[in-house]
Amino acid sequence: MALALQDIRIVDLSRIWAGPYGTKLLADMGAEVVKIEALDRLDPHRGAVRPQAGTGNYPDGEPGNDPWNRNGWFNSLHQNKYGITLNLSHAQGKEVFRELIAMSDVVIENFRRGVLDRLGFTYEELKKIRPDIVVVSMPAFGNKGIWKDYIQYGIGQEQLAGVDSMGGYSVAEGPIKSGINHGDPITGSHAAGAILASLMYRRRTGKSVFIDLSQLDSSISLMGEHLLDFQMSGKNPTTTGNQHHSFAPQGVFPCSGEDEWVAISVTSDSEWQKFAEAIGHPDIGLNTRFADSFSRKQNEPELFPLITEWTENKNKFEITNTLQIAGIPAAPVMTNEDIYDDPHYQSRSLMEISDHPSTDIQLLPGVGWKMSKTTSEIRWHAPRLGEHNEFIFRDLVGLSEDYIASLINEGVSGTQPVGA
Amino acid sequence: MSENDSTIQNSPEPNLLSGISVIELGDEISAAYCTKMMAYLGADVLKIERPLVGDSARSVGPFPDSAPNIEKSALFLYLNTGKKSITLNLESSSGQKIFKSLIEQADLVVENLPPGKLESLNLDYIHLSSINPDIVMTSVSDFGQTGPYKNYKATPLQHYAFGGLMYITGLPDREPLQMKPRLPEYGVAQNAFVASLSALWYRDSTGIGQHVDISTAEYSASILENGLSMYSYTGNKLGRSGNKGYGRAAWGIYTCKDGFVGVIAGPEHKWSAMAELMDEPRLADEKYTERSGRQIYAEEIETLMEPWLMSHNKQEIFEQAQKLGLAFAYVATPEDILNWEHLDNRGYFTEISHPNAGSYKYAGAAFQAEGIEPYWQRAPILGEHNDEVLLPIIENLKMDIQDLKLEKTI
Incomplete structure (x- = not known):
């Protein structure tokens, strides 16, 4: 070639x-x-x-x-x-x-x-x-x-x-x-x-x-948008950790194994409904306190224990697959070893x-x-x-x-x- | 369109990429930063946006007064300087016909639609190259155009996670951490720039165009320092070491009197300057000189550095260390950066005025070509160039502009 x-x-x-x-x-x-x-x-x-x-x-x-x-x-x-x-x-x-x-x-x-x-x-x-x-x-x-x-x-x-x-x-x-x-x-x-x-x-x-x-x-x-942000708001941008500034829930959750994690983002109301079902809590999906992006962001910390309970005994790749099939952004937190062995990267x-x-x-x-x-x-x-x-x-x-x-x-x- | 900026002129010759015609189908960062660089280097960049809503970057913000407005999003304003904008619905058959007319004149298409999307519209590389045989097309995506995860969805958090950067960022006893700036997406856009120009270079040498398939995941995985080679060589896993790079003292971020500084000691022959800088003779102990010593005795070193760091400001620590030949830094905020005399000396910033968003200092070009001015022009209003660009095509295709507007094709 x-x-x-x-x-x-x-x-x-x-x-x-x-x-x-x-x-x-x-x-x-x-x-x-x-x-x-x-x-x-x-x-x-x-x-x-x-x-x-x-x-x-x-x-x-x-x-x-x-x-x-x-x-x-x-x-x-x-x-x-x-x-x-x-x-x-x-x-x-x-x-x-x-x-x-x-x-x-x-x-x-x-x-x-x-x-x-x-x-x-x-x-x-x-x-x-x-x-x-x-x-x-x-x-x-x-x-x-x-x-x-x-x-x-x-x-x-x-x-x-x-x-x-x-x-x-x-x-x-x-x-x-x-x-x-x-x-x-x-x-x-x-x-x-x-x-x-x-x-x-x-x-x-x-x-x-x-x-x-x-x-x-x-x-x-x-860093162009952040320099503009300071000029627009008069404030320097600050960290939101692993959370997103507007949509919720988002975070990095523990999985089965030593130092294994999965990164999950729920970016819309329709993803939220599917997510609540996927983690076995369809009831929360209907709860008005989490009904829209704004209220989910307000009450986000309450959701973390529920999500952790669902992720902590599962494999990070299986969680990713389950959530991606439901249309929810999720990814395993990859180590250098994971990347080396991964079928997608290999393909x-x-x-x-x-x-x-x-x-x-x-x-x-x-x-x-x-x-x-x-x-x-x-x-x-x-x-x-x-x-x-x-x-x-x-x-x-x-x-x-x-x-x-x-x-x-x-x-x-x-x-x-x-x-x- | 306001009266004082109704004409956006093409970049004047000579510039590095003058004469190159680029079409961008970009959403947010990973295509737009690539074509932004092309625009300030003189290429003609035409951005095709969805009617009414446009590029999602228009809705992302941040916005002045936190009030969402598709003409005032900082992310959009920054990433789209120097480009023209037209609106076109590629789902409609008339939209596709117009798009194909635009393709006839283009050198390069840069897109980051979900993989398979353009194929479903019969607008993928195979179809476009049948219209314009030597066209170059660059497809940027989260995971690539092929492979088992090609249809996975990702936000910036997943980019950091899947590419391997997150696992090595943060404290060893805490969860892995993302960074706020969206560096994986900017990075893949940079590499898309390199790949696109390489394909154009090859086309100019041989007359043969081609398709580039580039992903954020692979970009991130390929910049893990020596992480991947280390695994092959030794089987060792990379870990997290917080602000102590490689677990060593004096290679990371420390607290000082008014903020945070980068204490970066560098090679062995420079270590003696540390004791001089911090007026602490005990730091000159030979056991700290080698990098391995800075790892073993990290805590001792940090205890010795702390009094001096806590009694000096970040700017003075940076300047004093640099004067002794030490590569110190500090954790600068956007406010700090906007006020640096050094960047003004370099002519780095450009004041750019936008009729809706106002006037701001914009970060400048990533590199400067001596004697050649970058082309700076504000980001376009949604569909600002519809008349200029589309009217001749619509006339040529014998379409009715009112129909196109009614059916929201443009």
């Missing part, structure tokens, strides 16, 4: 999660992504070069001889990419980098602001090498503004974007962070979109594009087989959508450190064997990290 983006080449200097997530989306659809790491500065998601026992995410907890090639976090974000090592502080490294830029469409980086400039690769310089280059620069706070030199991770972007200010079990108990560093995938996906929109512009106009992607701007862009091929020489076969998440005429399956495993040095240096850039040997001898490139 064809690949949607096979005629795009991206030089990827991004690290950790945000940038690599963005380039993963594009690599899965066929873009040729060349990820550059330095032997003394691996992508932190490869983990420590000499990890302590019991830390990290290695097959069966064993770091093995090459832990940097065996980290699940790294390996699930870099399938379908090429991996090379190159020291950009070194003159030879810069020379190879320039040759690579000259034959590429896009450069993406999420260093601290100014790092790439100090290495000698400003946007102006990159344009001299490749006049129609697309550059995506994604520092935490962008390339301009009084906070431009501040640093941040996805965990803090979620807080600064206002997400956490309206979270938590109740207002009195204060905010609760999300279970992930939410700023990263938000920014990564926006970066992937920025690359494609810029390439479409370039195809039309022949012009280069510089994208200033502030991770903070990107995260706040998902959608969420997890795909990835055979990796340092980890053997693992199931890893694919791109997360389906295209009818192009493929996005895992074509090859995440690169071991410097795995594609030869292919990129010799076959793509056209460097001589001698030159490649000198890169290795000078420590500009290689496959063993510093400190191994």
